[in-house]
Each structure stands twice: as C-alpha cells, then as structure tokens.
Amino acid sequence: MKIKNTSILKSVEKPGRYSAGEFGQIIKDKKDIKARWAFCFPDTYEIGMSNLGVRILYGALNSEPDIWCERAYAPWTDMQEKMREHDIPLTAHESGDPLGDFDIVGITLQYEMCYTTTLKMLELAKIPLYAKDRGEEFPIIIGGGPCAYNAEPIADFFDCFSIGEGEENLVEFTRLYIEMKERGTYNKKDFLHRAAAEIGGIYVPSLYDVTYNDDGTIKAYTPVYPDVPRRVLKRIMTDMDKSYFPDKVVMPYIETVHDRIMLEVYRGCIRGCRFCQAGMVYRPVREKTPEVLNEQAKCLYEATGYDEISLSSLSISDYSRLSELTDNLLEWTDKNMVSLSLPSLRVDSFTKELMDKISTVRTGGLTFAPEAGSQRLRDVINKNVCEADLLRAVNVGFDAGKTSCKLYFMMGLPTETYEDLDGIAELAKAVIEAYYENPNRQKGRAPSVTVSVSCFIPKPFTPFQWEAQDSMETFVEKQKYLESKITDRKIRYVHHDARVSHVEAILARGDRRLAPALALACERGFCFDAWDEFFHYDEWIKVFEDCGIDYNFYSNRVWGEDEVLPWDVIDCGVTKEFLKRERGNAYAEKTTPSCREKCSGCGVNKLGGERTWCPKKEQN
Amino acid sequence: MVSQKGTKLKPYSKDDYPMLSEPKYIRFKFRKVGNLQFISHLDLQKAMAKVLVRAKAPLWYSKGFNPHPKLIFALPLSVGAQSECEYLDVRVERAIPPLELMEHINDELTEELRFLDAYYAQTKLEDIYWAEYDFEIVTEGADENLAREIEKILTAEQVIILKKAKDKYKNIFFKEQDIAPYVRDVSVGFEDGAVKINAKLSASINQTHPHINPETIVTMLKEKLGILSGDVTREQYDIIRTRIYFEDGATDFR
C-alpha cells in the first residue's frame, strides 16, 4: 500500500508502513514492461517485509527485464478506515497504482489464519472475491506458499495456485502470459488452461469438477480437460547452489520482525516428525555448500549492513557441514561486529562448542522443543530425542551460567493420555532438579522453566492427516489438568488458545464448501485473524453455522484412509503409502530414522535434487 | 523518482585510509524529504547505522561487551516534517576525506534521503540556536486575508500556545506558554492557493534554551482559525526545515 496523500499519512499509526521509498525497491519504466505483478503479503508490512520467500520471488521476477514485480501488504485497520472513507483502493507499494490495474496479483499464503486478510485485500482493491465473477478486466489472481498445498477452502477466490517452489514456475507462467498477449491469443480461460497443461506446478481449481458422497466426503476430483494433470506435482529447485539468490535486498526504513540477514542454508528436513507439514512438503533436503553460503552471506552483508546473520532452515543443526560453515563465517563476521544466530536447535546438537562459537546461543535463552512429555509419545510422533539428551543440553547451558529454559510441547497428539501430560510436568521438574544438581550452576540464583503448550492440528500431507483434533472440551480439560500438575512456582505454564487452533484445523483440512463461510467472514469485517485482538471464536462459529457448515466434520473427525482427500489433487512428492506406513509406525510406537541415516522411501526422490540424502531416482 | 543505486564507485576498503591517532567526528548535513518524512527518528537512527556499514565507513566502535558505533543526530524531526538540513556527527577511526565518504554513503541512499555536505566537526551541536522553516498550508478558503491573519498571530506581542504537561500525579493537562521570544523573522504570503509561512524558531539539542517543535505552530493555527479541518484529501500542510543558525539567527550553523 502506497499512499501519496500526506494528510492521510499524518493521521494513521506508523505511516512508514505505507510511505515506501525504501532503498533497494525496484522501480522500472512502464514502457519496457510487458507484465506487471503485484506480490501481496496478507499481513502487515513489518511481517511481510521479513519473509524470505517473498524476497526471493520479488527478486526472481524482477530479474526479468520485461516483468515488473511490486509489493503490497495489508493496511492496518486505521488505514482501512481511511481508505473506505475516502474511497481509496488498495495500491502497490512501489508505483502506488491500484492492484486492479495489474496483470497478475500473487498472494502468498503462509498460514490459514491469513485467509480473511487475503479476502479483505481483494475487497479493498475493489476486485470481486470470487474468481468466477471476475471478467477479463481484472488481474489473474495466483496463490502460493505453504497453504497452497491444500488451498481448497479459498480455491474459489483464486484463478490458480503455484505449488511448491516458485522461482521458475512463476517466471514460466508470466512468460506464457506475455506470449499469448503478444500473439493476440490471450483470454483468461485459455491462458489458465494452457498454464495448467503446460507448466509444472500450476493448479487451476476451476479445471476440476468436485463431486461429493452422501456422507459428505469427497467422491472425486475430475479434470475437465484431458490434458490437465489429474494431480499437480509440486516444483522444486533441484540445485540450491545454483538456485536464484536475491543479492539485492529492499531495506525497510521502519523496524520489521526480522531485521537481520536470513541465510537459507538448505531446504527440506531430514527428520520426519509425524505432525509436521513443513517436514513433509519441503522434502527432499537440498543443501547448499559452505563455500556458496559464505559468498552469499558476504554479499548480503554488503548489500544490507545488518549486524546479524541468522542461519535459517527447518532444523539448522542438521546441516551436514555446519561447523565448516560457521568457521568460514566467523573468519570475517567477528571483526566486522556481525553476530551469528541459529534459530532452531535440537537438544542433541546443543554443545559447548556451538555455544562458544555462536553469540546468540551464548547470550540467548535455552529453548528446546521436546513436543511430547513421555518417551512413548515422542516415539509416536517420531521426535527422536530422549530425556537424557534434554538434560545433557540444559546442563551445558547451566554450566555456562544460564538459569532459565523454555520448553515447547504439543497437546492433543494422537494416542495422548493423561500420563503423557504428567510427563510434561515431570520433564519440567527434572530440568529444575538438574539445575540444583549441577555443581557449576550460578550459585544463589533460582532456575525458571517455561512450559509452552500448543494444540495439535492435523495437517494435510502428514502421517497424522487423518487424525481427529481433540474437541474444545477435551483441550480445556487437559489444559486445566496440566495446570494442576504444575505446582512448582519456578515453572511457568503457558498455553495456546485452543479456539484459534480449532478454526485453524477446520481451515487446514477444509474443502471448497468452506468458501461461502470465508466470503461471509469477509463481509462481516473479519481481518487479521492471526492477531489475537482480532480473532473472535464465537463469530467464526456463527459464520460456519450461518452457512450451514458442520465444521467439526473437518476438525474433529477421524478421516478414512481410503477417503478422497481435498488435497489429493496435489502431489507433494511424498506418497500416500508412505504417510500411511508412518501412521502405522506411530501407532506401533516405532520411530523412523532420519533421511541421513537411512532412506525410508517416502517417494520424493522422483523429483531429483543435488546434495540430498535420497537414493537417485530410477531411470526410466 | 530515482531510487536505484547510481553508478557504483570503484571498490574500496576502509583499510585504505590511515588510522587516526584518536577518533574524530565527521559532521554530515543531509536531507530527509518526501516519503522519508514518515520515518521516525528512532527508525532513522537504526537505518543510518546500516547505511554507514554498507558505505564501509571506518566507524569507531565503543569497546566492551556490546560494541556499537557512535552516531549523534542534531534536532530530531517529528514524523510528518521534512528537512533540507539535518545534521549527524559520526565518529570515525580512520582519516577518510569526509566528502569521499559522503559519496559512498549517497550510493547507498535514495533521493529522499541524501547527504549534502561533510566535514570534520569544528563546533558543537549544542551551538545550534535557531532553525528556519517553510510551512505550506493548503486549506479550504485560503486567501490573502488568511495569510494576513496568520501573520498577525505569529508576530503579535504574545504568541500563546497550549503546551502538554503532566502534574505530579502524571495527569496530562495543557498549560499556556508564550513563545513570542522564540519566534522571529516571520513572513507570510499567499501563493498558488497555499498559505506560505517562513519563520525561524528557537532550536536546541539540549534544552539550554527552548526548542519549539514546528508542529505546535500548525496546531495553534488550527485551533485559533479552524483551518485544516475539512476534507483531508483536499487539505494538507507541509513543514520543511530549511536552515540552521548560530545564536545570532543569521550565521549558518556549520
């Protein structure tokens, strides 16, 4: 959103969100441009500017001379009011042109709770919500990001989705658009058809007929043309060393969520925790080499002037050449007053050596995610850590003078019993005891442990995708129970709002029949549902009820393994057989080795990839 | 709007310059206009630190556990005011020619935030005494008469503003303050549908004498004359700081 009117800017909070003019923003001459993109992030500027994926795709599209990609963010509610009052449409950040004037509007869907903000942005842009109501005069609306793996609840509002990593496929998509425009063969319907048929990883929902069984489950997804794939296979960048890397960065003038260099070390995850969607859909692991990473880090440092480099990946300590990389980096970062940070550490990787090297590990708090309280349940979810690992890790911290520790758990996991909840309280107690038994601890100071408990949400493309979420009553009961078990004043207990998790679960496994509810939510003014202060559970339930939707059908039901799933139309590379096998292992309390130890045959190796742990794909 | 990097200067390293026997302050004068008027002082400070690193400025860092460079900004502007003469002192440890460093810095900036001058500081920022501002007010019914009325208010024997204050219980109340002694060289005109005011206001970085925020002048005029209360899409005002002076109000600060 770029607003030129200074009176309006002077009357809203944080006008720097809208004023643009950042160093590094890309301005192009419209006369050289054949396709204009507006890349939208359906949340505030501060959050959107921190997203690495947006940064990459903004750069990738703009590296094409005849494509101009701009950015757009959701204006805060005070600005939305001004826009309505003065009839100002939502505009793109760089040019200040209304979104409706663009050729292509891309929207990244990072979390389910941004759906209402997504629709609000379309509404503010004066673009009709439903794809079927948009004529040729409106832009093509394309979605992407993690939620595109099951975009069915919002599918009716989009023309298409980019599935998987978009660096190449968004450019190919735009090239096809330009080609058809230039030849005069363009119309939206033919373009979408060709894109679906010819470009890998483009899913066009309107090209699939969906039928339902009497019991409400899905009967079939049927492509309306023979040349449209039955299942849309996700795209990946096979060689991360050669993959597009944004060496120029738009530098925000106002504080954003991550004001630091985010160095993407690898994609994917070797672990396979059974509740984790990212661990499945981003497979296979593809590492960059330390040499390339070191060059990229230097380049980003010179381009940004940031004083912190965050090594970002799903589980950074699983990077096979981490110590080589940190050594290379430390050679120049220290003397330039740049610090390194690691966002996610597993307990088994938390060592004295790492702590000495990484300043944020040294200065930050101890944070670990055992996820479940008992060994049995940790085996069920395939979180391969044990109590001994955890206690060893906290002791490394206590040796170094730390006194507090934060532990993350999940509640409502499949097979969970009250004994498993006891385990959470006991684990926290064990950490407190370990502190007092540690001879090197900071004498005279009491330890503190924070236990943070979120609610399990069954997510598409995970071994737990068929599982039921606990009912609200059960969640509340369990939360109360756990609270009663934690009596030590040195242990602080915090838990997520189960009501948010419930709505999230409904949307995560939703299908196209949820569209009317989202449209109604938008009409009723829902927006920024990812923000606590704007989330109203009762109103959500009312929306579902007013649309006649049996919402617990999506969240609280055990789905049949032979059911057609709304996301079966997408192929993320990991087979359903593998997910079923993993679910079986979960119930058998059997763990699965990481990809680095042994391939478990998830099937994603058919996509290829360099520096993966996968067996080479079969030649055929 | 030119916002992309211009032609990149030849690659250089800060090690090309000899170490100073003791760190010195380079004083920069810069512009902060257009969109950048909406960037708060705190955000500007953070952004500027990054700009200096990008420009490879030979910054002096404080010693200790958390080393940080030393940047001193004179007269922070409030959000919504522009300036052609902001001052920033930066402590450097190498003998880099200030104008050369300025070029490198400008390579890392957009037109709306641009460095205009650089030299080793010879005076103290505390010596700043007066700041000159241009006000441009577009408001319904503006005319020559309104300009005269504004002139009368600003040049009267007493210029009373309401100043926000807190009592000992932290309750906010407004108290009257006569700022007439701190306003000088006022001229008001009417041009191209806008009232244009030029005036010097007392300015201080450390409260040795009063610092008058230009925004208070607009607030006072709004209250006294009821201007700028109509349709915000048609009414607006701009404030631009144009020059800074020593105590005599005539010699440019340097």
Ligand code: SF4
């Ligand atoms: S194919 Fe094997 S090694 Fe590759 S991601 Fe799947 S399970 Fe892991």
